[in-house]
Amino acid sequence: MKKNALTFLIAAVLLVIFVLLLFTFQVRQSEVVVKSTFLKPTETITNAGLYVKWPWPVQSINRFDQRVQTFEDKFSETYLADHSILLASVYVGWRISDAKSFFPKFPGGSALKAQSQLENMIRSAKLQSFGGHNLDDLVNSDPGKLKFDDIEKEIREAVQAQLNQNNYGISIEFLGLKRIGLPESVTTAVFDRMKAERNKYIADAQSQGDAQAAKIKSAADRQAADLVADATADATRIQGAGEAEAAKLLGVFQQNPQLAVFELQLDALKSSMNQKATLIFDERWSPFSLFQNLPANAPAK
Numbered sequence: 535m536k537k538n539a540l541t542f543l544i545a546a547v548l549l550v551i552f553v554l555l556l557f558t559f560q561v562r563q564s565e566v567v568v569k570s571t572f573l574k575p576t577e578t579i580t581n582a583g584l585y586v587k588w589p590w591p592v593q594s595i596n597r598f599d600q601r602v603q604t605f606e607d608k609f610s611e612t613y614l615a616d617h618s619i620l621l622a623s624v625y626v627g628w629r630i631s632d633a634k635s636f637f638p639k640f641p642g643g644s645a646l647k648a649q650s651q652l653e654n655m656i657r658s659a660k661l662q663s664f665g666g667h668n669l670d671d672l673v674n675s676d677p678g679k680l681k682f683d684d685i686e687k688e689i690r691e692a693v694q695a696q697l698n699q700n701n702y703g704i705s706i707e708f709l710g711l712k713r714i715g716l717p718e719s720v721t722t723a724v725f726d727r728m729k730a731e732r733n734k735y736i737a738d739a740q741s742q743g744d745a746q747a748a749k750i751k752s753a754a755d756r757q758a759a760d761l762v763a764d765a766t767a768d769a770t771r772i773q774g775a776g777e778a779e780a781a782k783l784l785g786v787f788q789q790n791p792q793l794a795v796f797e798l799q800l801d802a803l804k805s806s807m808n809q810k811a812t813l814i815f816d817e818r819w820s821p822f823s824l825f826q827n828l829p830a831n832a833p834a835k
Contacts, residue, residue, distance in 0.1 A: 559595050560584050566600040566633045568643075569593060578634045598636065598643055602629045602707050605649055607656050609713055618669040621715035624656060624689065627707040635703030648704060652693070656709075659692035672714060675731050686710050 561567050561582050569577040569585075571593050579585060580600065587593045609623040630636050633643075640647045663685050671681040690709040697704045 558584055558586050564599060564601050566598050566630060568596040568598070568633045568637045570596060570637075575634045575637055578632075596633075596637055596643055598630050598633050599645065600630055600633075602627045603645060603649070604628075605653075606712050607653050607660075609715070610657070611717070612661055612664045614664055614669055614672075615666055616668040619717050620664060620669070620672065621713075621717065622660065622664065623712045624660065624686075624709055625712045626652065626656065626709050628652060628704055629707055630703060631705035632703030635701050637703075639700070639702050648702070651702070652704070655693045655696050656689065659689045659696075662692060663688040673716070675735075682711055 559567070561579050561584075563582045565582075567579040567585075568575050569579065569587060571588075572591070575596075587595060604625065604627045606625045607623055609621055612620055612622055614620055628649075630648075636648070637643045640651075666688075667681060667685060670679060671685070674680055686709055690706050693709070694706050697706070
């Protein structure tokens with residue numbers, strides 16, 4: 535009896551497990567589930583938990599990863615508006631935004647097939663976006679003229695528009711330029727052009743410096759000329775005052791020539807006695823003739 539009871543208990547447990555497997559299913563946190571009734575999508579479940587269903591073939595469960603998936607497209611050639619050739623690749627992050635729409639578009643809800651379709655769309659969007667830009671927008675010595683952000687935005691919006699138009703149930707979370715390069719035949723020409731641009735900047739800077747130097751030199755010359763003119767005017771004024779004073783004395787000297795001679799002799803003596811020295815002179819010669827006929831009690835000097 536005990537053995538039969540144990541067998542019955544085990545069979546009951548297995549039956550319960552079998553029934554649970556047939557009529558319930560679990561949704562994980564990273565999943566989105568599409569429940570189909572007679573192969574037609576009828577319900578999308580995004581919240582994790584335990585749910586009930588009818589067994590196959592009435593209902594079937596299709597699971598999809600709702601996390602962001604990433605890939606990088608091929609490093610391929612594209613033509614620019616100025617007929618230059620550029621090598622470029624982009625990185626993309628995408629996710630299933632509407633599993634109910636995604637499931638019928640790709641057999642079995644294959645993410646690989648969806649990624650392959652995305653690569654084709656991105657290739658087309660790259661050609662369209664790069665075709666509207668010149669090489670200067672991507673290779674330029676002036677960072678302010680680069681248009682990487684504009685190009686990334688154009689590609690992303692073009693791809694998302696195609697996805698929405700075809701109702702693929704996919705959203706582009708991010709897209710950016712991964713690598714850009716130039717064919718060997720173009721690299722030399724680009725470097726030469728960048729060198730020419732740098733030389734132009736150098737020439738402009740040198741020209742501005744020369745102009746500034748000329749301006750400073752002109753201002754200095756003008757200031758020096760003003761100082762010389764002021765000094766010349768002061769000298770002329772002083773000379774005129776001196777000549778006027780001399781003209782006043784000239785009338786006195788003309789009336790008394792001996793006084794003029796006496797003044798000249800005194801000036802000559804002052805000049806000869808400016809330095810401390812011992813003088814040996816002959817009183818017979820001017821201006822030392824002034825020492826002749828001095829009073830006997832005159833103090834010695």
